[in-house]
Amino acid sequence: MEPYGIIAAILGAFMMALSIRGFLRNDISASSFLAWMAIWAGLSLTGLFPGFYSWLVAALGMATPIHFVTTFSIILLFAIAYQLNRKLDEVNSKLNSMAKEIALGGLGRERPEDGPG
Amino acid sequence: MIACVIPSFNEEPTIAEVVEGVKRYCDRVIVVDDGSTDGTSRVALLCGAEVLRHPFRVGVGGAISTGFEAAMRRGADAILTIDGDGQHDPNDAPKLLRPISSGEADLVIGSRFLGDPSPMPLHKKLGNRAISILASSASGLRITDSQSGYRAHSRAVVEAVRYSSFGYGWASESIILAARRGFRVAEVPIRTIYPVKRKRGAGVIDGTKIAYDTLKSIPEKIRSKG
Numbered sequence: 001m002e003p004y005g006i007i008a009a010i011l012g013a014f015m016m017a018l019s020i021r022g023f024l025r026n027d028i029s030a031s032s033f034l035a036w037m038a039i040w041a042g043l044s045l046t047g048l049f050p051g052f053y054s055w056l057v058a059a060l061g062m063a064t065p066i067h068f069v070t071t072f073s074i075i076l077l078f079a080i081a082y083q084l085n086r087k088l089d090e091v092n093s094k095l096n097s098m099a100k101e102i103a104l105g106g107l108g109r110e111r112p113e114d115g116p117g
Numbered sequence: 118m119i120a121c122v123i124p125s126f127n128e129e130p131t132i133a134e135v136v137e138g139v140k141r142y143c144d145r146v147i148v149v150d151d152g153s154t155d156g157t158s159r160v161a162l163l164c165g166a167e168v169l170r171h172p173f174r175v176g177v178g179g180a181i182s183t184g185f186e187a188a189m190r191r192g193a194d195a196i197l198t199i200d201g202d203g204q205h206d207p208n209d210a211p212k213l214l215r216p217i218s219s220g221e222a223d224l225v226i227g228s229r230f231l232g233d234p235s236p237m238p239l240h241k242k243l244g245n246r247a248i249s250i251l252a253s254s255a256s257g258l259r260i261t262d263s264q265s266g267y268r269a270h271s272r273a274v275v276e277a278v279r280y281s282s283f284g285y286g287w288a289s290e291s292i293i294l295a296a297r298r299g300f301r302v303a304e305v306p307i308r309t310i311y312p313v314k315r316k317r318g319a320g321v322i323d324g325t326k327i328a329y330d331t332l333k334s335i336p337e338k339i340r341s342k343g
Contacts, residue, residue, distance in 0.1 A: 096175045096283045100183045103149065103169040104190075 008047030016040040039076070119214060120145045120193035122184030123166070124177045124266070125201030129155040135199060136164040138207025142214065143197055147187050149180040157201070177266070178280065178287030185275050196270045205267040206308040213269035216303050223274040223300035224292070226260070227267035227307035236311040244324045251328055252289040256296035260304065263289045264327070267307055274300045286327045 016037060023033040045052050046069055053065045062068050121143035125132055136146050148161035152174035161168050169183055181198055188196045195217045199205045209227060216222040230249075234242060245264050252263035266288060277298050280290040295302055 093283075095173075096179050099152075099171040099173060099175045100179060100186070103171050103183050104186055 002050065005047040005050055009044045010047075012040045012042075012044030012047060016044070118145065118191070118193050119143045119195045119197065120147060120188035120191065121197040121199060121210075122181060122188055123148045123161075123199055123201045124151060124180030124184065125149065125153065125157050125161070126151040126174060126177075126180075127153045127155045128157050128201035128203075129153075129160055131203035132157050132161050132201050133164050135201055135203055135205075135207065136161055136166045139197065139199060139210060140165065142207070142210040145188070145191060145193070147184050148201065149184045149187075151175055151177070151180040176283040177285055178290075179283040181266075181287055182280070182283075185270075189272070189275060194272050196272070196275055198266055198268045198270070200266045204310050206310060209267065209305075209307045210269075212305045212307070213267065216305070217269045217271050221301070222303035223271040224295050224302045225269040226262060226292070226302070226304045227265050228262035228304040229265060229307060229309040230261040231304055231306035232308055234309050236309045238311065248289060248324065248327050252292055255289075256293045256302070258292070258296050258302055260292060260302070262304065263292055265307070271300075284326065289327055 019028070019033060019036045019040060022028045023030070028036070046065070050065055053068050057063075057065050057068045060068065062071070119142070121139045123132070123135060123139070123146065125148055128135075132148065136148065140146055146164075146166040148158070148166040148168045150158045150161070150168055150170040152171045158168045158170055167187070169187055171180065171183065175183075184198070185196060195214060197210055197214060199207065199210070205227065213225045213227055216225045229237060230245070237245075245262060249260050249263040253260045264285065274295055277300070278291050278294045280287050280294060282290050292302060
């Protein structure tokens with residue numbers, strides 16, 4: 001086994017442990033937990049059995065397994081970035097609407113003595 | 118009843134002059150403090166304005182939207198919007214309000230380009246021109262200053278036009294939506310004031326966002342014609 005394979009396997013196992021802990025503490029949802037576990041398992045398998053993807057790599061016409069892993073990882077990262085960006089926009093929009101409601105509800109209306117300055 | 122909505126963020130040095138200036142032409146002045154950290158709210162209250170305060174900075178579009186909602190709830194027939202940083206002359210207000218009260222227009226934009234735009238920095242002039250061209254294409258109107266925040270609105274246009282932008286994009290978006298709903302949009306010349314120490318306003322990133330939002334509206338216009 002190559003040194004990078006050992007590092008990948010250790011990192012995968014460590015992240016799996018963190019994900020399990022997060023799931024048990026209700027920090028992440030079941031669907032997120034399953035998705036991340038699949039990713040960490042894939043990472044660990046790549047480290048432990050570098051030849052695991054050989055058939056897929058050959059079928060896709062790629063030179064080495066690492067090409068498959070890097071290409072797949074970049075696509076996955078783009079998908080995650082898109083999803084996070086969408087969520088962030090959603091949260092931002094909700095926060096802005098809440099700020100508006102607070103201002104209109106009189107909660108944010110100020111008397112001269114509690115001005116910020 | 119004429120209400121004036123003033124979106125403001127850290128405008129303590131200028132807000133008093135703006136509130137006092139528009140009080141002569143409006144029955145109610147509503148200052149929307151968009152999360153200021155200075156004494157904007159306090160000064161505005163001392164000048165007799167009603168102050169609504171966002172707990173954090175939402176953006177000028179969000180502040181205008183909050184002000185519109187408040188003005189509508191208080192029964193305004195016409196709503197004037199003016200920036201809180203002193204870049205608009207309150208004495209131009211009658212020019213903006215006249216076409217609304219006479220029923221000639223539903224949305225009146227104070228155009229710095231129909232007046233003398235020379236005090237405006239060159240990069241702002243170019244940016245505003247480019248965005249106005251995009252807004253004109255998207256709305257089918259000839260708009261010379263789509264980013265001007267000095268405007269007068271009829272109650273009908275405020276009720277019907279619900280823009281989605283929380284930032285500077287509200288200005289172009291509201292024109293496009295008003296035009297699409299068949300409201301009459303007019304422009305009148307206003308005086309351009311650019312204080313030497315003016316530190317904010319839409320920058321390059323904001324300008325790009327506004328242009329992007331405006332461009333997004335063009336295919337919708339083509340679809341609606343088809």
